[in-house]
Amino acid sequence: MELNIEQIRKDFPILSQSVFGKPLVYLDNAATTQKPLSVIRKIEDIYSTINANVHRGVHHLSQLATESHEEARKTVQRYVNAASSGEIIFTSGTTDSINLVASGFCRSQCKPGDEIIITTMEHHSNIVPWQIQRDISGIEIKVVPLRENGEIRLEDIEELISSKTRLIAVAHVSNVLGTINPIAGIIRLGHNYNIPVLIDAAQSVQHLPIDVQALDCDFLAFSSHKMYGPTGVGILYGKERWLEKMPPYRGGGEMIAHVSFEKTTFNELPYKFEAGTPDYVGSTALGEAIRYIENWGLEKIHRYEDRLLQYATEQLQQIEGMQIIGTSPHKSSVISFLVGGIHPYDMGMLLDQLGIALRTGHHCAQPLMDALGIEGTLRASFAFYNTEEEVDVLVEGIQKVVKMF
Numbered sequence: 001m002e003l004n005i006e007q008i009r010k011d012f013p014i015l016s017q018s019v020f021g022k023p024l025v026y027l028d029n030a031a032t033t034q035k036p037l038s039v040i041r042k043i044e045d046i047y048s049t050i051n052a053n054v055h056r057g058v059h060h061l062s063q064l065a066t067e068s069h070e071e072a073r074k075t076v077q078r079y080v081n082a083a084s085s086g087e088i089i090f091t092s093g094t095t096d097s098i099n100l101v102a103s104g105f106c107r108s109q110c111k112p113g114d115e116i117i118i119t120t121m122e123h124h125s126n127i128v129p130w131q132i133q134r135d136i137s138g139i140e141i142k143v144v145p146l147r148e149n150g151e152i153r154l155e156d157i158e159e160l161i162s163s164k165t166r167l168i169a170v171a172h173v174s175n176v177l178g179t180i181n182p183i184a185g186i187i188r189l190g191h192n193y194n195i196p197v198l199i200d201a202a203q204s205v206q207h208l209p210i211d212v213q214a215l216d217c218d219f220l221a222f223s224s225h226k227m228y229g230p231t232g233v234g235i236l237y238g239k240e241r242w243l244e245k246m247p248p249y250r251g252g253g254e255m256i257a258h259v260s261f262e263k264t265t266f267n268e269l270p271y272k273f274e275a276g277t278p279d280y281v282g283s284t285a286l287g288e289a290i291r292y293i294e295n296w297g298l299e300k301i302h303r304y305e306d307r308l309l310q311y312a313t314e315q316l317q318q319i320e321g322m323q324i325i326g327t328s329p330h331k332s333s334v335i336s337f338l339v340g341g342i343h344p345y346d347m348g349m350l351l352d353q354l355g356i357a358l359r360t361g362h363h364c365a366q367p368l369m370d371a372l373g374i375e376g377t378l379r380a381s382f383a384f385y386n387t388e389e390e391v392d393v394l395v396e397g398i399q400k401v402v403k404m405f
């Protein structure tokens, strides 16, 4: 069975509205995706029926809330095929997940002068946490250069590896270029030198199947809100052997085994990293979002989005003065572009008047903009509820704006 896009669009109530009198064309899915009714209803359902703090009460509601939170952890475990649910840590998002690793890994595994490798195309979330650790732990950051078409190459990574390299941290899919990085090869390369690899999956986990055991991935970070789930929830997958070696990131309730004023011992995984009341409503709603994706099937979603990306690329290329930023043959759901010297912000504002939602600017990737020698781009990013008709509206909209200049 192919995807029934008409039915899928009905599942997302926000999509049927008008903006400035025009049907909404929502093409800012890399920033955040819209939510299906099943996720929205789940949130209402929890607050209406079982709301209670988790892991803390013997009473009935607390037991039910705890069960639904832990069930969601198992759903995430299954989705990325983690070996154990103890390897799935609930965080507040990709940013929080990477900060957790940067802090815990550098404190326990690095000494001054040790090196972390990242790439030119990283989001600020996979740059700044390492810079903060550079100031605290004295680590150094090495940056893999960008090749012509917006790709990174294994040989460029290997060139940077030294006896001081402790970790490679890389985006699976660039939020600006759309490039799908060869993470299986990067992980193999890292492991050849006994170096663990962190994958920032913020822009991939909703588009491409990921099997952390098949990849032998050490850390995987992603956000619920980019995969049709609620805001405020994220995931850090970490191999048990690394998580066991890392100290807690934050202190507080639930992450302890025993506390006295002299000494505190910590809880087992994953709770050691989950201080304070978790977002148990958000986690359960994320579980619902994963079920929604699984019901349609990630393979089918990927095939559909890939066709949409090809169609959009072909159509956009017809526009005079169009410059697509990021031309790797391996791309996912993101097209950044500039048109004929028009400032992205101006074009974005005018397209907004036509009901078309795009993102403009540096996309939290300023070092990448510097490497490309530009200030920013326009970015269209797709989800599986988008259609070729919406791509046509975008193309017509851009043509209208071009005529105005």
Ligand code: C6P
Pocket (backbone or CB within 6 Å): 030, 031, 032, 092, 093, 094, 095, 096, 123, 125, 126, 171, 173, 174, 175, 200, 202, 203, 223, 359, 363, 364
């Ligand atoms: N990129 C975008 O419009 P958070 O904000 O923690 O959910 O995700 C951060 C993040 C990390 N890595 C990558 C590759 C990302 O794309 C993002 C978020 C959004 O491109 C918001 S800046």
